[in-house]
Amino acid sequence: MQSFKDLGLLDDHEEVTIDSWSSFLPRTLSARVKAFSDVHINSRSLETFMREISLGGQFFNISEEAFRDALGALKWLGLWSTNGSAKDVMAGVAVPLGPHTPLEFFAMVLAHRLRYAATERDMVVLSHEVIVRGRDSVHQEEVHRSSLVAYGDGSGSAMAKTVGLPPR
Numbered sequence: 001m002q003s004f005k006d007l008g009l010l011d012d013h014e015e016v017t018i019d020s021w022s023s024f025l026p027r028t029l030s031a032r033v034k035a036f037s038d039v040h041i042n043s044r045s046l047e048t049f050m051r052e053i054s055l056g057g058q059f060f061n062i063s064e065e066a067f068r069d070a071l072g073a074l075k076w077l078g079l080w081s082t083n084g085s086a087k088d089v090m091a092g093v094a095v096p097l098g099p100h101t102p103l104e105f106f107a108m109v110l111a112h113r114l115r116y117a118a119t120e121r122d123m124v125v126l127s128h129e130v131i132v133r134g135r136d137s138v139h140q141e142e143v144h145r146s147s148l149v150a151y152g153d154g155s156g157s158a159m160a161k162t163v164g165l166p167p168r
Contacts, residue, residue: 003062003070007050008032009106015099021090024109025079028102046080065144077113092137121152 004010008028016027026046051067062070074080078090093112096105116122126148134140150158 001115003073004106006062007070009102012101012103015101016105018105020095021078021093021109024102024105027076028105031102045153077109079109079134116152116157122158123152124148124150124158126162 001010007025008031009025010033011028014031016024016031018024018027026049029046029049050071071080088110090109093108096108126146128145128146130144132142132144142159148162150162151160152158155161
């Protein structure tokens with residue numbers, strides 16, 4: 001998450017306009033770096049630009065391992081590819097018109113990429129431990145434990161069942 005923040009993907013102040021999903025990362029990076037100086041991607045490759053601003057410590061100082069992890073996550077999310085196209089992973093998702101914050105665009109990417117497949121279901125696990133001490137005695141304690149495991153099914157997700165649906 002820190003890498004996403006450093007790259008400007010979680011920025012909710014500056015707005016950017018994109019014409020395709022493959023332009024989201026370059027435009028966000030340019031806006032992020034421009035906040036610090038007047039550096040632009042220009043003809044440099046996106047990876048070269050990211051390496052220059054991330055590993056050299058000029059803008060962000062992350063390790064080579066963190067950089068590789070960030071690239072891997074960006075590839076998995078469909079925001080990074082060697083041929084410059086994010087359309088495969090984001091197929092069917094219209095590019096929003098007008099300016100939006102990088103966080104809004106990133107939320108759209110996450111909502112699309114992290115959605116459940118038809119055969120998948122979610123699970124909620126809650127565990128609570130409450131320790132009760134009497135007023136008279138500091139040494140007298142009662143420990144109460146409660147746990148819940150809920151699974152999503154055809155009637156709704158576990159999250160909806162546990163926090164959003166009223167009891168029947």
